[in-house]
Amino acid sequence: MAEKTILVTGGAGYVGSHVCKALARAGFTPVTYDNLIRGHRALVKWGPLVIGDVCDANGLAEVMAQHRPAAVMHFAALTVVGESVLYPEGYLRTNVGGTAAVLTAMRKQNVSRIIVSGTAAVYSTLAPSPITEDAPIAPANPYGDSKLAMEKLLGESGFGHVILRYFNAAGADPETETGEWHEPETHLVPNVLRAAAGIGPTLKMFGDDYPTPDGTCVRDYIHVNDIAAAHLLALKHLESQTGGHIFNLGTGTGHSVREVIDTARRVTGKPIPVTVEPRRPGDVPVLVADPARAMKALGWEARASLEQQVTDAWRWVQKSQV
Ligand SMILES: NC(=O)c1ccc[n+]([C@@H]2O[C@H](COP(=O)([O-])OP(=O)(O)OC[C@H]3O[C@@H](n4cnc5c(N)ncnc54)[C@H](O)[C@@H]3O)[C@@H](O)[C@H]2O)c1
Known part of the structure:
Protein backbone atom coordinates (compact mmCIF):
# COMPACT_ATOMS: atom_id res chain seq x y z
CA MET A 1 0.00 0.00 0.00
CA ALA A 172 -8.03 20.36 -19.35
CA ASP A 173 -9.42 17.09 -18.08
CA PRO A 174 -11.92 16.01 -20.80
CA GLU A 175 -14.33 14.96 -18.02
CA THR A 176 -14.12 18.52 -16.56
CA GLU A 177 -13.24 17.29 -13.07
CA THR A 178 -10.30 19.69 -13.08
CA GLY A 179 -8.88 22.35 -15.37
CA GLU A 180 -6.82 25.51 -15.61
CA TRP A 181 -7.63 27.96 -12.80
CA HIS A 182 -4.97 30.62 -12.35
CA GLU A 183 -5.56 34.00 -10.75
CA PRO A 184 -4.19 36.05 -12.41
CA GLU A 185 -4.38 34.09 -15.66
CA THR A 186 -1.45 34.84 -17.94
CA HIS A 187 -1.73 31.93 -20.39
CA LEU A 188 -3.04 32.40 -23.91
CA VAL A 189 -5.53 29.53 -24.28
CA PRO A 190 -7.62 30.23 -21.15
CA ASN A 191 -7.53 33.96 -21.85
CA VAL A 192 -8.76 33.46 -25.43
CA LEU A 193 -11.56 31.24 -24.11
CA ARG A 194 -12.50 33.66 -21.33
CA ALA A 195 -12.84 36.35 -23.96
CA ALA A 196 -15.00 33.99 -26.05
CA ALA A 197 -17.22 33.19 -23.04
CA GLY A 198 -17.61 36.88 -22.21
CA ILE A 199 -16.07 36.39 -18.74
CA GLY A 200 -12.68 37.90 -19.55
CA PRO A 201 -11.46 41.12 -21.11
CA THR A 202 -10.77 41.66 -24.80
CA LEU A 203 -7.79 39.56 -25.78
CA LYS A 204 -4.49 41.41 -26.09
CA MET A 205 -2.20 40.11 -28.82
CA PHE A 206 1.35 41.25 -28.05
CA GLY A 207 3.08 41.96 -31.36
CA ASP A 208 2.07 41.04 -34.91
CA ASP A 209 5.33 41.95 -36.61
CA TYR A 210 7.54 39.03 -35.58
CA PRO A 211 9.53 37.13 -38.23
CA THR A 212 7.00 34.27 -38.26
CA PRO A 213 4.57 33.23 -41.05
CA ASP A 214 1.67 35.36 -39.72
CA GLY A 215 3.70 37.83 -37.62
CA THR A 216 2.61 36.49 -34.22
CA CYS A 217 4.63 34.44 -31.74
CA VAL A 218 4.82 30.67 -32.20
CA ARG A 219 4.72 28.34 -29.18
CA GLY A 252 7.50 19.39 -31.53
CA THR A 253 4.98 21.47 -33.49
CA GLY A 254 4.50 25.20 -33.07
CA HIS A 255 1.29 27.21 -33.35
CA SER A 256 1.05 30.98 -33.66
CA VAL A 257 -1.11 33.22 -31.48
CA ARG A 258 -3.35 33.82 -34.52
CA GLU A 259 -3.72 30.06 -35.04
CA VAL A 260 -4.76 29.62 -31.41
CA ILE A 261 -7.35 32.39 -31.75
CA ASP A 262 -8.68 30.96 -35.03
CA THR A 263 -8.89 27.48 -33.47
CA ALA A 264 -10.79 28.93 -30.51
CA ARG A 265 -13.21 30.76 -32.84
CA ARG A 266 -13.88 27.48 -34.66
CA VAL A 267 -14.26 25.38 -31.49
CA THR A 268 -16.46 27.86 -29.61
CA GLY A 269 -18.39 29.33 -32.52
CA LYS A 270 -18.02 32.70 -30.78
CA PRO A 271 -16.51 35.98 -31.93
CA ILE A 272 -13.28 36.73 -30.04
CA PRO A 273 -12.44 40.42 -29.80
CA VAL A 274 -8.69 41.07 -30.14
CA THR A 275 -6.52 44.17 -29.88
CA VAL A 276 -2.95 44.28 -31.17
CA GLU A 277 -0.53 45.63 -28.57
CA PRO A 278 3.21 46.34 -28.78
CA ARG A 279 5.64 43.44 -28.37
CA ARG A 280 6.39 42.43 -24.77
CA PRO A 281 10.05 42.61 -23.81
CA GLY A 282 11.64 39.16 -23.61
CA ASP A 283 9.17 37.35 -25.93
CA VAL A 284 11.01 35.30 -28.53
CA PRO A 285 9.40 34.77 -31.96
CA VAL A 286 9.46 30.95 -31.89
CA LEU A 287 9.77 28.47 -29.01
CA VAL A 288 9.25 24.84 -29.98
CA ALA A 289 10.52 21.66 -28.29
CA ASP A 290 12.42 18.78 -29.72
CA PRO A 291 10.80 15.99 -27.66
CA ALA A 292 12.87 13.14 -29.15
CA GLY A 299 8.33 5.73 -24.63
CA TRP A 300 6.24 8.89 -24.35
CA GLU A 301 4.46 10.83 -27.05
CA ALA A 302 2.27 13.93 -26.95
CA ARG A 303 -1.01 12.82 -28.47
CA ALA A 304 -3.46 15.74 -28.25
CA SER A 305 -3.67 18.30 -31.06
CA LEU A 306 -4.14 22.03 -30.47
CA GLU A 307 -7.78 21.56 -31.50
CA GLN A 308 -8.22 18.90 -28.79
CA GLN A 309 -6.53 21.10 -26.18
CA VAL A 310 -8.79 24.04 -26.99
CA THR A 311 -11.88 21.79 -27.07
CA ASP A 312 -11.14 20.37 -23.60
CA ALA A 313 -10.23 23.77 -22.18
CA TRP A 314 -13.48 25.24 -23.58
CA ARG A 315 -15.55 22.54 -21.91
CA TRP A 316 -13.85 23.41 -18.60
CA VAL A 317 -14.36 27.19 -19.01
CA GLN A 318 -18.05 26.66 -19.80
CA LYS A 319 -18.53 24.44 -16.76
CA SER A 320 -16.39 26.28 -14.23
CA GLN A 321 -16.72 29.86 -15.51
CA VAL A 322 -13.09 30.50 -14.45
N1 LIG B 1 1.49 25.86 -16.70
C1 LIG B 1 2.53 25.85 -17.53
O1 LIG B 1 2.40 26.11 -18.74
C2 LIG B 1 3.91 25.47 -17.03
C3 LIG B 1 4.97 25.47 -17.95
C4 LIG B 1 6.25 25.13 -17.50
C5 LIG B 1 6.44 24.77 -16.18
N2 LIG B 1 5.41 24.80 -15.30
C6 LIG B 1 5.67 24.41 -13.89
O2 LIG B 1 4.72 23.44 -13.50
C7 LIG B 1 4.41 23.57 -12.12
C8 LIG B 1 2.92 23.67 -11.96
O3 LIG B 1 2.44 24.82 -12.67
P1 LIG B 1 0.89 25.18 -12.69
O4 LIG B 1 0.62 25.88 -13.95
O5 LIG B 1 0.11 23.98 -12.32
O6 LIG B 1 0.84 26.27 -11.50
P2 LIG B 1 -0.27 26.46 -10.38
O7 LIG B 1 -0.04 27.82 -9.81
O8 LIG B 1 -1.61 26.11 -10.89
O9 LIG B 1 0.15 25.36 -9.30
C9 LIG B 1 1.18 25.55 -8.37
C10 LIG B 1 0.68 25.04 -7.03
O10 LIG B 1 1.73 25.24 -6.07
C11 LIG B 1 1.17 25.76 -4.88
N3 LIG B 1 2.18 26.52 -4.15
C12 LIG B 1 2.79 27.66 -4.55
N4 LIG B 1 3.62 28.08 -3.59
C13 LIG B 1 3.54 27.18 -2.57
C14 LIG B 1 4.17 27.07 -1.31
N5 LIG B 1 5.04 28.00 -0.86
N6 LIG B 1 3.86 26.02 -0.52
C15 LIG B 1 2.97 25.08 -0.94
N7 LIG B 1 2.33 25.14 -2.13
C16 LIG B 1 2.62 26.18 -2.93
C17 LIG B 1 0.01 26.63 -5.35
O11 LIG B 1 -0.95 26.85 -4.33
C18 LIG B 1 -0.54 25.81 -6.52
O12 LIG B 1 -1.53 24.90 -6.10
C19 LIG B 1 5.19 24.77 -11.62
O13 LIG B 1 6.34 24.31 -10.98
C20 LIG B 1 5.52 25.54 -12.88
O14 LIG B 1 6.71 26.27 -12.73
C21 LIG B 1 4.15 25.14 -15.69
Whole structure:
Protein backbone atom coordinates (compact mmCIF):
# COMPACT_ATOMS: atom_id res chain seq x y z
CA MET A 1 0.00 0.00 0.00
CA ALA A 2 2.70 2.45 1.07
CA GLU A 3 4.56 1.84 -2.19
CA LYS A 4 1.51 3.06 -4.05
CA THR A 5 1.52 6.49 -2.40
CA ILE A 6 3.02 9.54 -4.11
CA LEU A 7 3.53 12.88 -2.38
CA VAL A 8 2.40 15.63 -4.75
CA THR A 9 3.51 19.15 -3.81
CA GLY A 10 1.33 21.73 -5.54
CA GLY A 11 -1.33 19.09 -6.21
CA ALA A 12 -4.10 21.71 -5.83
CA GLY A 13 -2.81 23.55 -8.89
CA TYR A 14 -3.37 23.17 -12.61
CA VAL A 15 -0.78 20.58 -13.66
CA GLY A 16 -0.59 18.93 -10.23
CA SER A 17 -4.32 18.21 -10.05
CA HIS A 18 -4.32 16.56 -13.49
CA VAL A 19 -1.36 14.42 -12.43
CA CYS A 20 -3.24 13.44 -9.24
CA LYS A 21 -6.13 12.19 -11.36
CA ALA A 22 -3.76 10.22 -13.61
CA LEU A 23 -2.01 8.74 -10.56
CA ALA A 24 -5.33 7.65 -9.04
CA ARG A 25 -6.35 6.07 -12.34
CA ALA A 26 -3.09 4.10 -12.32
CA GLY A 27 -3.77 2.78 -8.81
CA PHE A 28 -1.69 5.26 -6.77
CA THR A 29 -2.83 7.41 -3.86
CA PRO A 30 -1.70 11.00 -4.45
CA VAL A 31 -1.18 12.92 -1.19
CA THR A 32 -1.35 16.62 -2.02
CA TYR A 33 0.80 19.06 -0.06
CA ASP A 34 -0.14 22.65 -0.92
CA ASN A 35 -0.61 25.96 0.89
CA LEU A 36 -3.42 26.93 -1.53
CA ILE A 37 -1.75 30.28 -2.29
CA ARG A 38 -2.50 29.68 -5.99
CA GLY A 39 -4.24 26.30 -5.90
CA HIS A 40 -7.81 25.35 -5.05
CA ARG A 41 -9.17 22.93 -2.46
CA ALA A 42 -11.93 22.02 -4.93
CA LEU A 43 -9.35 20.55 -7.33
CA VAL A 44 -8.03 18.05 -4.76
CA LYS A 45 -10.32 15.09 -5.47
CA TRP A 46 -8.14 12.03 -5.77
CA GLY A 47 -6.46 11.75 -2.37
CA PRO A 48 -5.90 13.62 0.89
CA LEU A 49 -4.90 17.29 1.10
CA VAL A 50 -2.32 18.44 3.64
CA ILE A 51 -2.15 22.22 3.87
CA GLY A 52 1.41 23.40 4.35
CA ASP A 53 4.19 25.54 2.94
CA VAL A 54 6.67 23.77 0.68
CA CYS A 55 9.47 25.70 2.41
CA ASP A 56 8.66 23.89 5.68
CA ALA A 57 11.01 20.88 5.70
CA ASN A 58 9.69 19.64 9.05
CA GLY A 59 6.08 19.75 7.86
CA LEU A 60 7.04 17.85 4.72
CA ALA A 61 9.00 15.28 6.75
CA GLU A 62 5.96 14.69 8.98
CA VAL A 63 3.77 14.03 5.96
CA MET A 64 6.37 11.66 4.53
CA ALA A 65 6.64 9.84 7.90
CA GLN A 66 2.88 9.41 7.97
CA HIS A 67 2.25 8.42 4.35
CA ARG A 68 5.56 6.70 3.39
CA PRO A 69 5.48 7.81 -0.27
CA ALA A 70 7.41 5.84 -2.89
CA ALA A 71 8.36 9.12 -4.58
CA VAL A 72 7.70 12.85 -4.65
CA MET A 73 6.23 14.76 -7.58
CA HIS A 74 7.10 18.40 -7.03
CA PHE A 75 4.91 21.04 -8.70
CA ALA A 76 4.64 23.67 -5.93
CA ALA A 77 6.09 26.90 -7.26
CA LEU A 78 5.33 30.48 -8.14
CA THR A 79 4.97 30.61 -11.90
CA VAL A 80 4.16 34.11 -13.19
CA VAL A 81 7.10 35.54 -15.15
CA GLY A 82 6.05 39.20 -14.80
CA GLU A 83 5.56 38.82 -11.06
CA SER A 84 9.01 37.24 -10.74
CA VAL A 85 10.58 40.42 -12.14
CA LEU A 86 8.88 42.48 -9.41
CA TYR A 87 9.40 39.95 -6.61
CA PRO A 88 12.52 37.89 -7.37
CA GLU A 89 13.26 37.08 -3.72
CA GLY A 90 9.83 35.45 -3.33
CA TYR A 91 10.49 33.31 -6.40
CA LEU A 92 13.87 32.26 -5.06
CA ARG A 93 12.38 31.46 -1.67
CA THR A 94 9.53 29.31 -2.98
CA ASN A 95 11.05 27.74 -6.07
CA VAL A 96 14.57 27.09 -4.79
CA GLY A 97 14.03 27.15 -1.00
CA GLY A 98 10.93 24.98 -1.44
CA THR A 99 12.86 22.42 -3.46
CA ALA A 100 15.64 22.45 -0.85
CA ALA A 101 13.06 21.78 1.88
CA VAL A 102 11.59 18.87 -0.12
CA LEU A 103 15.07 17.34 -0.52
CA THR A 104 15.85 17.81 3.20
CA ALA A 105 12.63 16.04 4.16
CA MET A 106 13.32 13.23 1.68
CA ARG A 107 16.78 12.70 3.17
CA LYS A 108 15.32 12.55 6.67
CA GLN A 109 12.62 10.07 5.70
CA ASN A 110 14.58 7.96 3.21
CA VAL A 111 12.47 8.84 0.20
CA SER A 112 14.85 8.53 -2.72
CA ARG A 113 13.03 9.52 -5.92
CA ILE A 114 11.66 12.82 -7.16
CA ILE A 115 10.10 14.12 -10.35
CA VAL A 116 9.93 17.89 -10.78
CA SER A 117 8.35 20.48 -13.08
CA GLY A 118 11.03 22.15 -15.13
CA THR A 119 10.33 24.72 -17.80
CA ALA A 120 11.38 25.87 -21.25
CA ALA A 121 12.10 29.23 -19.55
CA VAL A 122 15.60 27.94 -18.68
CA TYR A 123 16.70 28.03 -22.34
CA SER A 124 18.50 30.96 -23.90
CA THR A 125 16.27 33.22 -25.98
CA LEU A 126 18.93 32.80 -28.67
CA ALA A 127 18.53 29.00 -28.80
CA PRO A 128 17.10 28.05 -32.21
CA SER A 129 13.93 25.91 -32.27
CA PRO A 130 13.34 23.00 -32.15
CA ILE A 131 15.10 23.07 -28.80
CA THR A 132 16.87 19.96 -27.52
CA GLU A 133 17.83 19.47 -23.87
CA ASP A 134 21.41 20.36 -24.81
CA ALA A 135 20.49 23.80 -26.19
CA PRO A 136 22.17 26.81 -24.53
CA ILE A 137 20.80 27.57 -21.06
CA ALA A 138 20.32 31.24 -20.11
CA PRO A 139 17.06 32.15 -18.39
CA ALA A 140 15.75 35.60 -19.29
CA ASN A 141 13.91 36.34 -16.03
CA PRO A 142 13.93 35.53 -12.29
CA TYR A 143 11.32 32.78 -12.75
CA GLY A 144 13.63 30.97 -15.18
CA ASP A 145 16.61 31.68 -12.88
CA SER A 146 14.79 30.07 -9.96
CA LYS A 147 13.91 26.98 -12.01
CA LEU A 148 17.49 26.63 -13.22
CA ALA A 149 18.77 26.91 -9.62
CA MET A 150 16.25 24.20 -8.70
CA GLU A 151 17.66 21.97 -11.45
CA LYS A 152 21.22 22.52 -10.23
CA LEU A 153 20.22 21.68 -6.67
CA LEU A 154 18.66 18.43 -7.84
CA GLY A 155 21.74 17.59 -9.86
CA GLU A 156 23.89 17.93 -6.76
CA SER A 157 21.46 16.14 -4.44
CA GLY A 158 22.32 12.55 -5.25
CA PHE A 159 18.63 11.62 -5.46
CA GLY A 160 17.25 9.73 -8.43
CA HIS A 161 15.38 12.45 -10.25
CA VAL A 162 13.60 13.39 -13.45
CA ILE A 163 13.23 17.01 -14.54
CA LEU A 164 10.42 17.48 -17.06
CA ARG A 165 10.83 20.79 -18.89
CA TYR A 166 7.31 21.64 -20.05
CA PHE A 167 6.73 24.01 -22.93
CA ASN A 168 3.20 25.59 -22.95
CA ALA A 169 0.76 23.50 -20.95
CA ALA A 170 -2.85 23.83 -22.14
CA GLY A 171 -6.13 21.93 -22.21
CA ALA A 172 -8.03 20.36 -19.35
CA ASP A 173 -9.42 17.09 -18.08
CA PRO A 174 -11.92 16.01 -20.80
CA GLU A 175 -14.33 14.96 -18.02
CA THR A 176 -14.12 18.52 -16.56
CA GLU A 177 -13.24 17.29 -13.07
CA THR A 178 -10.30 19.69 -13.08
CA GLY A 179 -8.88 22.35 -15.37
CA GLU A 180 -6.82 25.51 -15.61
CA TRP A 181 -7.63 27.96 -12.80
CA HIS A 182 -4.97 30.62 -12.35
CA GLU A 183 -5.56 34.00 -10.75
CA PRO A 184 -4.19 36.05 -12.41
CA GLU A 185 -4.38 34.09 -15.66
CA THR A 186 -1.45 34.84 -17.94
CA HIS A 187 -1.73 31.93 -20.39
CA LEU A 188 -3.04 32.40 -23.91
CA VAL A 189 -5.53 29.53 -24.28
CA PRO A 190 -7.62 30.23 -21.15
CA ASN A 191 -7.53 33.96 -21.85
CA VAL A 192 -8.76 33.46 -25.43
CA LEU A 193 -11.56 31.24 -24.11
CA ARG A 194 -12.50 33.66 -21.33
CA ALA A 195 -12.84 36.35 -23.96
CA ALA A 196 -15.00 33.99 -26.05
CA ALA A 197 -17.22 33.19 -23.04
CA GLY A 198 -17.61 36.88 -22.21
CA ILE A 199 -16.07 36.39 -18.74
CA GLY A 200 -12.68 37.90 -19.55
CA PRO A 201 -11.46 41.12 -21.11
CA THR A 202 -10.77 41.66 -24.80
CA LEU A 203 -7.79 39.56 -25.78
CA LYS A 204 -4.49 41.41 -26.09
CA MET A 205 -2.20 40.11 -28.82
CA PHE A 206 1.35 41.25 -28.05
CA GLY A 207 3.08 41.96 -31.36
CA ASP A 208 2.07 41.04 -34.91
CA ASP A 209 5.33 41.95 -36.61
CA TYR A 210 7.54 39.03 -35.58
CA PRO A 211 9.53 37.13 -38.23
CA THR A 212 7.00 34.27 -38.26
CA PRO A 213 4.57 33.23 -41.05
CA ASP A 214 1.67 35.36 -39.72
CA GLY A 215 3.70 37.83 -37.62
CA THR A 216 2.61 36.49 -34.22
CA CYS A 217 4.63 34.44 -31.74
CA VAL A 218 4.82 30.67 -32.20
CA ARG A 219 4.72 28.34 -29.18
CA ASP A 220 4.55 24.61 -28.51
CA TYR A 221 1.20 23.88 -26.80
CA ILE A 222 0.98 20.56 -25.03
CA HIS A 223 -2.07 18.95 -23.44
CA VAL A 224 -1.87 18.83 -19.65
CA ASN A 225 -2.88 15.16 -19.77
CA ASP A 226 0.09 14.40 -22.05
CA ILE A 227 2.23 16.04 -19.36
CA ALA A 228 0.50 13.89 -16.74
CA ALA A 229 1.22 10.73 -18.74
CA ALA A 230 4.92 11.68 -18.87
CA HIS A 231 5.00 11.87 -15.06
CA LEU A 232 3.78 8.29 -14.76
CA LEU A 233 6.36 7.12 -17.28
CA ALA A 234 9.07 9.09 -15.43
CA LEU A 235 8.13 7.27 -12.24
CA LYS A 236 8.56 3.96 -14.02
CA HIS A 237 11.87 5.16 -15.48
CA LEU A 238 13.24 5.80 -11.98
CA GLU A 239 12.47 2.21 -10.96
CA SER A 240 15.21 0.98 -13.27
CA GLN A 241 17.45 4.05 -13.76
CA THR A 242 19.58 5.86 -11.20
CA GLY A 243 20.89 9.41 -11.38
CA GLY A 244 19.31 12.46 -12.95
CA HIS A 245 17.40 12.76 -16.23
CA ILE A 246 16.13 15.82 -18.08
CA PHE A 247 13.41 15.70 -20.73
CA ASN A 248 11.61 18.31 -22.79
CA LEU A 249 7.83 17.92 -22.91
CA GLY A 250 6.37 19.43 -26.04
CA THR A 251 4.72 18.23 -29.22
CA GLY A 252 7.50 19.39 -31.53
CA THR A 253 4.98 21.47 -33.49
CA GLY A 254 4.50 25.20 -33.07
CA HIS A 255 1.29 27.21 -33.35
CA SER A 256 1.05 30.98 -33.66
CA VAL A 257 -1.11 33.22 -31.48
CA ARG A 258 -3.35 33.82 -34.52
CA GLU A 259 -3.72 30.06 -35.04
CA VAL A 260 -4.76 29.62 -31.41
CA ILE A 261 -7.35 32.39 -31.75
CA ASP A 262 -8.68 30.96 -35.03
CA THR A 263 -8.89 27.48 -33.47
CA ALA A 264 -10.79 28.93 -30.51
CA ARG A 265 -13.21 30.76 -32.84
CA ARG A 266 -13.88 27.48 -34.66
CA VAL A 267 -14.26 25.38 -31.49
CA THR A 268 -16.46 27.86 -29.61
CA GLY A 269 -18.39 29.33 -32.52
CA LYS A 270 -18.02 32.70 -30.78
CA PRO A 271 -16.51 35.98 -31.93
CA ILE A 272 -13.28 36.73 -30.04
CA PRO A 273 -12.44 40.42 -29.80
CA VAL A 274 -8.69 41.07 -30.14
CA THR A 275 -6.52 44.17 -29.88
CA VAL A 276 -2.95 44.28 -31.17
CA GLU A 277 -0.53 45.63 -28.57
CA PRO A 278 3.21 46.34 -28.78
CA ARG A 279 5.64 43.44 -28.37
CA ARG A 280 6.39 42.43 -24.77
CA PRO A 281 10.05 42.61 -23.81
CA GLY A 282 11.64 39.16 -23.61
CA ASP A 283 9.17 37.35 -25.93
CA VAL A 284 11.01 35.30 -28.53
CA PRO A 285 9.40 34.77 -31.96
CA VAL A 286 9.46 30.95 -31.89
CA LEU A 287 9.77 28.47 -29.01
CA VAL A 288 9.25 24.84 -29.98
CA ALA A 289 10.52 21.66 -28.29
CA ASP A 290 12.42 18.78 -29.72
CA PRO A 291 10.80 15.99 -27.66
CA ALA A 292 12.87 13.14 -29.15
CA ARG A 293 14.72 12.31 -25.95
CA ALA A 294 11.53 11.76 -23.90
CA MET A 295 10.04 9.74 -26.76
CA LYS A 296 13.06 7.44 -26.87
CA ALA A 297 13.83 7.07 -23.16
CA LEU A 298 10.31 7.11 -21.70
CA GLY A 299 8.33 5.73 -24.63
CA TRP A 300 6.24 8.89 -24.35
CA GLU A 301 4.46 10.83 -27.05
CA ALA A 302 2.27 13.93 -26.95
CA ARG A 303 -1.01 12.82 -28.47
CA ALA A 304 -3.46 15.74 -28.25
CA SER A 305 -3.67 18.30 -31.06
CA LEU A 306 -4.14 22.03 -30.47
CA GLU A 307 -7.78 21.56 -31.50
CA GLN A 308 -8.22 18.90 -28.79
CA GLN A 309 -6.53 21.10 -26.18
CA VAL A 310 -8.79 24.04 -26.99
CA THR A 311 -11.88 21.79 -27.07
CA ASP A 312 -11.14 20.37 -23.60
CA ALA A 313 -10.23 23.77 -22.18
CA TRP A 314 -13.48 25.24 -23.58
CA ARG A 315 -15.55 22.54 -21.91
CA TRP A 316 -13.85 23.41 -18.60
CA VAL A 317 -14.36 27.19 -19.01
CA GLN A 318 -18.05 26.66 -19.80
CA LYS A 319 -18.53 24.44 -16.76
CA SER A 320 -16.39 26.28 -14.23
CA GLN A 321 -16.72 29.86 -15.51
CA VAL A 322 -13.09 30.50 -14.45
N1 LIG B 1 1.49 25.86 -16.70
C1 LIG B 1 2.53 25.85 -17.53
O1 LIG B 1 2.40 26.11 -18.74
C2 LIG B 1 3.91 25.47 -17.03
C3 LIG B 1 4.97 25.47 -17.95
C4 LIG B 1 6.25 25.13 -17.50
C5 LIG B 1 6.44 24.77 -16.18
N2 LIG B 1 5.41 24.80 -15.30
C6 LIG B 1 5.67 24.41 -13.89
O2 LIG B 1 4.72 23.44 -13.50
C7 LIG B 1 4.41 23.57 -12.12
C8 LIG B 1 2.92 23.67 -11.96
O3 LIG B 1 2.44 24.82 -12.67
P1 LIG B 1 0.89 25.18 -12.69
O4 LIG B 1 0.62 25.88 -13.95
O5 LIG B 1 0.11 23.98 -12.32
O6 LIG B 1 0.84 26.27 -11.50
P2 LIG B 1 -0.27 26.46 -10.38
O7 LIG B 1 -0.04 27.82 -9.81
O8 LIG B 1 -1.61 26.11 -10.89
O9 LIG B 1 0.15 25.36 -9.30
C9 LIG B 1 1.18 25.55 -8.37
C10 LIG B 1 0.68 25.04 -7.03
O10 LIG B 1 1.73 25.24 -6.07
C11 LIG B 1 1.17 25.76 -4.88
N3 LIG B 1 2.18 26.52 -4.15
C12 LIG B 1 2.79 27.66 -4.55
N4 LIG B 1 3.62 28.08 -3.59
C13 LIG B 1 3.54 27.18 -2.57
C14 LIG B 1 4.17 27.07 -1.31
N5 LIG B 1 5.04 28.00 -0.86
N6 LIG B 1 3.86 26.02 -0.52
C15 LIG B 1 2.97 25.08 -0.94
N7 LIG B 1 2.33 25.14 -2.13
C16 LIG B 1 2.62 26.18 -2.93
C17 LIG B 1 0.01 26.63 -5.35
O11 LIG B 1 -0.95 26.85 -4.33
C18 LIG B 1 -0.54 25.81 -6.52
O12 LIG B 1 -1.53 24.90 -6.10
C19 LIG B 1 5.19 24.77 -11.62
O13 LIG B 1 6.34 24.31 -10.98
C20 LIG B 1 5.52 25.54 -12.88
O14 LIG B 1 6.71 26.27 -12.73
C21 LIG B 1 4.15 25.14 -15.69
